[in-house]
Amino acid sequence: MSTVVALRRLARPMPPKLLLDIEGESFIPAPEIETWARAAFIDEDAALVNEDHAHLRRADIGFLWTNVPNSRQGRAIIGTAERGQPQGAMGKWAKARAVAQVRGWFGAVPDFIVTIDALYAAECGDAEFCALIEHELSHCAQEYDQYGAPKFTREGRPVWTMRGHDVEEFVGVVRRYGADASGVRAMVDAANRGPEIAAARIAHLCGTCGRQAA
Numbered sequence: 001m002s003t004v005v006a007l008r009r010l011a012r013p014m015p016p017k018l019l020l021d022i023e024g025e026s027f028i029p030a031p032e033i034e035t036w037a038r039a040a041f042i043d044e045d046a047a048l049v050n051e052d053h054a055h056l057r058r059a060d061i062g063f064l065w066t067n068v069p070n071s072r073q074g075r076a077i078i079g080t081a082e083r084g085q086p087q088g089a090m091g092k093w094a095k096a097r098a099v100a101q102v103r104g105w106f107g108a109v110p111d112f113i114v115t116i117d118a119l120y121a122a123e124c125g126d127a128e129f130c131a132l133i134e135h136e137l138s139h140c141a142q143e144y145d146q147y148g149a150p151k152f153t154r155e156g157r158p159v160w161t162m163r164g165h166d167v168e169e170f171v172g173v174v175r176r177y178g179a180d181a182s183g184v185r186a187m188v189d190a191a192n193r194g195p196e197i198a199a200a201r202i203a204h205l206c207g208t209c210g211r212q213a214a
């Protein structure tokens with residue numbers, strides 16, 4: 001099946017209109033994005049299956065829509081990926097509060113949280129949306145052990161980690177969608193320069209990468 005046909009058959013989720021219309025900053029859990037991402041990219045029989053995401057068949061991924069504008073150094077951030085468990089130094093109550101919020105959204109603390117800009121998603125094309133979701137999924141990785149094999153806990157659960165841009169998975173997203181779609185907004189100039197530059201420019205658009213670059 002061609003990519004175009006597969007995309008048409010798999011209607012992508014759109015952000016709730018409520019979120020686009022309301023005043024005030026908000027987040028809305030989006031289980032429909034997870035369902036769609038599995039059917040589109042992750043499952044063995046996914047329409048546009050990408051084996052780079054195979055480990056995510058065992059991951060819980062919580063998706064959020066937000067209408068909160070985000071930017072870094074003048075560039076819009078349209079998506080982020082992070083660990084589900086709140087990270088970083090926090091007071092005991094601040095951490096418990098953050099965990100309670102995550103539980104309220106997802107019912108449990110997921111392995112990863114992916115946040116998507118609802119206003120961008122409402123206007124971008126299908127290929128751009130696919131590239132954005134696959135880009136964020138590519139940050140959601142399984143740790144390797146000292147021999148380069150996927151790492152598991154003693155209970156047999158994958159050990160999760162966040163992955164930066166310097167890996168093949170991100171080049172793969174550019175290869176799948178072309179530099180235009182993968183770079184989302186600011187990619188046009190890089191389109192003829194090859195995947196390395198393309199990957200670097202994506203880094204400016206994703207809040208997760210930006211954090212690592214800073």
Ligand SMILES: [Zn+2]
Nearest residue numbers: 203206208209
């Ligand atoms: Zn990124």
